Amino acid sequence: MVKGAPIVILLVEDDPAHAEIVRRNLAAFRVANRLIHVEDGQAALDYLFGRSGYADRQKHPRPDLVLLDLRLPKVDGVEVLRQVKNDEELKRLPIVVLTTSSAETDMVNAYTNGAGSYLVKPVDFEKFTELLETFGFYWLAWNRFPD
Amino acid sequence: MSRRTDGSRPSRSIPCVLGSAFMVLAAAIVAIGWLYNRNYQQHYRAAAESQLSVIADLKVADLANWRRERMGDASVLFNNDAFSTLVSHLDSTGDAGARKQLRQWLGQIQTAHQYDRILLLDAQGAPRMAVPDTPEPLPSTLASDACESLRSGKVSFSDFHRDTPEGPVRLSILVPIFDTHDARGPLGELVLQIDPGVYLYPFIQRWPTPSSSAETLLVRRDKDDVLFLNELRFKKDAALKLRFALKKGNDLPCVKAVSGQEGIVEGPDYRGIPVIAAVRAVPDSPWFLVARMDQAEVYAPVRRHWWLTVAMVGVLLVSTSFGLALFWRQKQARFYREKFQMAEAMRASEARYRRLFETAQNGILILDAGTGMVVDVNPFLVKLLGFSRQQFLGKKIWELGFAKDIIANQAGFAELQEKKYVRYEDMPLETADGRRIDVEFVSNVYEVNHHPVVQCNICDISERKMAKDALRRRSEELALANGELTRFAYTVSHDLKSPLVTIKTFLGYLEKDMAALDAQRVGNDLGYIRTAADRMSLLLGELLELSRVGRKMNVSSEASLQNVVKEALAMVAGHMAARGVKVEITAEPIWLYGDRPRLVEVFQNLLDNAAKFMGDQPSPRIEVGARTADGLTVLFVSDNGMGIDPRHQSKLFGLFEKLDPRSEGTGLGLALVRRVVEVHGGRIWVESEGPGKGTTFRFTLARTQRKST
Numbered sequence: 001m002v003k004g005a006p007i008v009i010l011l012v013e014d015d016p017a018h019a020e021i022v023r024r025n026l027a028a029f030r031v032a033n034r035l036i037h038v039e040d041g042q043a044a045l046d047y048l049f050g051r052s053g054y055a056d057r058q059k060h061p062r063p064d065l066v067l068l069d070l071r072l073p074k075v076d077g078v079e080v081l082r083q084v085k086n087d088e089e090l091k092r093l094p095i096v097v098l099t100t101s102s103a104e105t106d107m108v109n110a111y112t113n114g115a116g117s118y119l120v121k122p123v124d125f126e127k128f129t130e131l132l133e134t135f136g137f138y139w140l141a142w143n144r145f146p147d
Numbered sequence: 148m149s150r151r152t153d154g155s156r157p158s159r160s161i162p163c164v165l166g167s168a169f170m171v172l173a174a175a176i177v178a179i180g181w182l183y184n185r186n187y188q189q190h191y192r193a194a195a196e197s198q199l200s201v202i203a204d205l206k207v208a209d210l211a212n213w214r215r216e217r218m219g220d221a222s223v224l225f226n227n228d229a230f231s232t233l234v235s236h237l238d239s240t241g242d243a244g245a246r247k248q249l250r251q252w253l254g255q256i257q258t259a260h261q262y263d264r265i266l267l268l269d270a271q272g273a274p275r276m277a278v279p280d281t282p283e284p285l286p287s288t289l290a291s292d293a294c295e296s297l298r299s300g301k302v303s304f305s306d307f308h309r310d311t312p313e314g315p316v317r318l319s320i321l322v323p324i325f326d327t328h329d330a331r332g333p334l335g336e337l338v339l340q341i342d343p344g345v346y347l348y349p350f351i352q353r354w355p356t357p358s359s360s361a362e363t364l365l366v367r368r369d370k371d372d373v374l375f376l377n378e379l380r381f382k383k384d385a386a387l388k389l390r391f392a393l394k395k396g397n398d399l400p401c402v403k404a405v406s407g408q409e410g411i412v413e414g415p416d417y418r419g420i421p422v423i424a425a426v427r428a429v430p431d432s433p434w435f436l437v438a439r440m441d442q443a444e445v446y447a448p449v450r451r452h453w454w455l456t457v458a459m460v461g462v463l464l465v466s467t468s469f470g471l472a473l474f475w476r477q478k479q480a481r482f483y484r485e486k487f488q489m490a491e492a493m494r495a496s497e498a499r500y501r502r503l504f505e506t507a508q509n510g511i512l513i514l515d516a517g518t519g520m521v522v523d524v525n526p527f528l529v530k531l532l533g534f535s536r537q538q539f540l541g542k543k544i545w546e547l548g549f550a551k552d553i554i555a556n557q558a559g560f561a562e563l564q565e566k567k568y569v570r571y572e573d574m575p576l577e578t579a580d581g582r583r584i585d586v587e588f589v590s591n592v593y594e595v596n597h598h599p600v601v602q603c604n605i606c607d608i609s610e611r612k613m614a615k616d617a618l619r620r621r622s623e624e625l626a627l628a629n630g631e632l633t634r635f636a637y638t639v640s641h642d643l644k645s646p647l648v649t650i651k652t653f654l655g656y657l658e659k660d661m662a663a664l665d666a667q668r669v670g671n672d673l674g675y676i677r678t679a680a681d682r683m684s685l686l687l688g689e690l691l692e693l694s695r696v697g698r699k700m701n702v703s704s705e706a707s708l709q710n711v712v713k714e715a716l717a718m719v720a721g722h723m724a725a726r727g728v729k730v731e732i733t734a735e736p737i738w739l740y741g742d743r744p745r746l747v748e749v750f751q752n753l754l755d756n757a758a759k760f761m762g763d764q765p766s767p768r769i770e771v772g773a774r775t776a777d778g779l780t781v782l783f784v785s786d787n788g789m790g791i792d793p794r795h796q797s798k799l800f801g802l803f804e805k806l807d808p809r810s811e812g813t814g815l816g817l818a819l820v821r822r823v824v825e826v827h828g829g830r831i832w833v834e835s836e837g838p839g840k841g842t843t844f845r846f847t848l849a850r851t852q853r854k855s856t
Contacts (some may be wrong), residue, residue, distance in 0.1 A: 009657065015645055017646075017675040017678065018648065018654075020675065020809075021652050021653075042794075072640075073798075074798070075794070100641050100642050100645050101637070101640075103640075111841050122648070123648050125654060125656070128648065128651075
């Protein structure tokens with residue numbers, strides 16, 4: 001990644017309202033970032049692998065971090081994780097799961113398939129805001145990504 | 148059940164053993180009897196011999212004594228001065244006093260010593276005096292004997308003799324009388340005559356114990372003969388008359404005695420009857436004494452004893468044989484009793500097992516292992532398979548055909564036999580009327596009377612299997628339902644939580660935006676909240692709807708496919724018309740059976756779905772019909788719309804799953820369709836070759852029939 005360039009985050013989220021929440025929080029964050037939003041698992045895979053109209057990396061840069069919902073149309077989140085982590089090029093890409101599900105099986109599946117972190121969306125404005133701030137602080141301010 | 152196969156052998160061998168035992172016992176008894184008798188005989192003979200010897204010894208001693216006494220009598224008078232003086236006085240003076248005195252003296256001797264007669268002869272042998280004075284003439288031989296005695300000048304004994312051939316037997320002692328003062332020659336001769344009949348004969352003949360044949364004989368040698376001296380018990384007038392020649396081979400006891408034998412001898416007596424005798428020589432005499440007794444008398448008790456022994460042996464033999472016979476009889480009786488009891492036990496056992504066989508609620512087939520022929524079949528199997536008993540019996544198992552999956556032919560049977568034990572948990576059998584039933588088949592090979600038989604136990608497991616299948620299906624259904632429930636709970640919690648998160652978060656934003664008086668953002672926030680609330684309401688409504696499927700059923704009825712589809716079409720007519728979709732329904736008479744409003748819902752959803760995903764198809768078309776596959780009527784709703792990527796087909800029927808997040812609806816439609824189909828005992832799946840290739844939904848419903856009305 002180019003020094004000083006904004007951190008590219010791929011948000012995979014089928015619920016437009018939730019995407020808006022993430023977008024609002026990250027936009028307000030002091031570290032420069034660029035949020036790219038896709039609405040289903042298939043689109044996420046296409047984007048990451050540079051397929052079906054996402055081939056142009058100038059226009060669709062490779063993300064530094066993926067924020068992934070699990071319950072997605074067409075291809076679900078765990079399958080996205082599996083395919084990314086099985087790919088030599090993409091397997092170093094950190095993926096943070098952000099989902100409403102606090103089910104144990106989902107957590108186990110996510111971590112088993114290479115999730116870097118598992119965050120549950122809180123049903124509370126303050127907490128959700130705090131979570132996203134902490135997330136931004138951690139991943140955008142402190143975390144270091146490979147070039 | 149143990150069996151004695153050599154049932155008649157014990158009864159045959161026992162008589163042999165008993166016979167041998169009897170022979171041994173009999174031989175022992177006879178031998179003991181014989182030995183005992185011999186011992187008794189010897190003992191008795193010894194006693195008899197000893198009796199004879201004692202008597203002989205006693206008599207010999209008495210005889211010798213008697214002779215000595217007689218010679219003593221003579222010696223008192225021989226060389227007796229007083230006597231000689233008296234005799235000489237008698238000679239010279241004829242003194243009457245002397246005569247009287249002499250007569251008195253001799254008379255005393257005669258009476259005291261039982262002499263028959265005492266004679267006084269003169270020196271010439273003429274009689275001068277006789278006491279008692281009988282007129283009996285003087286025997287002629289006496290004179291010569293007297294002369295001989297006078298010549299020798301010694302006392303002599305004149306042995307048994309008869310003075311005349313028919314005269315009495317006498318013994319005499321001759322005493323020469325000499326004058327003791329001058330040796331002028333003899334004065335005379337004194338003759339002491341003894342009549343043996345008075346003392347000697349009775350003494351000889353006396354026997355100390357009662358006896359029917361015993362007697363004592365006195366004999367002497369007379370030239371080459373044996374001469375009997377006394378009167379005999381069994382022969383009159385034998386004294387000095389009966390004689391036997393002393394020659395070889397004449398083994399009369401008296402002959403042996405005279406020949407010098409002593410002790411116990413055997414031989415015939417004078418009557419020719421065998422006797423046992425004790426023989427002795429009488430000392431200082433020519434006499435021999437024979438104490439004899441008939442062998443018959445000696446052995447009479449022995450013979451009696453012998454008979455007693457024989458009788459005892461006989462009794463013993465008889466009782467032994469009786470005992471053995473009794474033993475054999477008892478043994479025989481016990482053997483037959485045991486045999487009878489065994490037979491009874493066998494009969495009872497046979498009845499028990501027969502009853503078991505007849506009443507068993509399992510099929511039992513007994514086969515001859517050698518030939519594969521059916522030997523017996525129980526009523527249960529007859530009933531189970533529907534063949535008659537006669538159809539079974541005498542047939543080879545593979546000829547019957549019902550068990551062709553187990554024993555197709557002789558080779559199969561041989562294999563069954565070789566394995567000894569075969570168990571098939573689930574095998575099909577064919578009954579007489581062609582039905583197939585499922586059975587558990589167990590075969591065992593065992594021996595009956597050294598002949599191998601195969602027993603097949605056939606247990607009808609059709610019901611068990613059906614129950615098992617039902618149970619498996621039920622448990623699969625339960626697992627499915629359980630999985631579905633889990634998924635349902637998960638989905639519900641996730642999908643209901645999602646709008647809630649939206650609502651609460653945007654309420655927070657709303658507060659901030661209102662404080663900042665940012666009207667545009669407030670509008671946006673309210674929009675998100677409204678959408679989320681609407682979605683939540685929709686989800687809850689649809690969940691309720693879904694939960695009703697299968698729980699609240701309408702009364703099942705039969706309806707034609709065409710009618711159901713037409714009803715569904717009426718409900719989605721708006722969409723169809725808006726997109727210009729053409730719907731073709733098969734004319735084939737197909738009858739559906741079930742909850743009609745639900746079936747209408749199925750078609751409504753599928754038609755709506757097809758219309759929704761027509762994509763940019765210029766001439767959209769939907770076809771509804773039925774095909775038959777694997778004996779099942781498969782209904783289908785096919786379109787020529789945008790199709791479905793095969794990768795996404797698995798998620799299609801999931802609850803609240805949407806392939807296109809921007810499409811209308813919550814994603815409940817196909818989940819509902821699947822639920823209705825499943826509640827109607829069917830299955831639904833989707834076929835699409837991919838995007839742009841159209842989509843076909845196929846499903847089955849139980850009790851769908853293709854038939855004309």
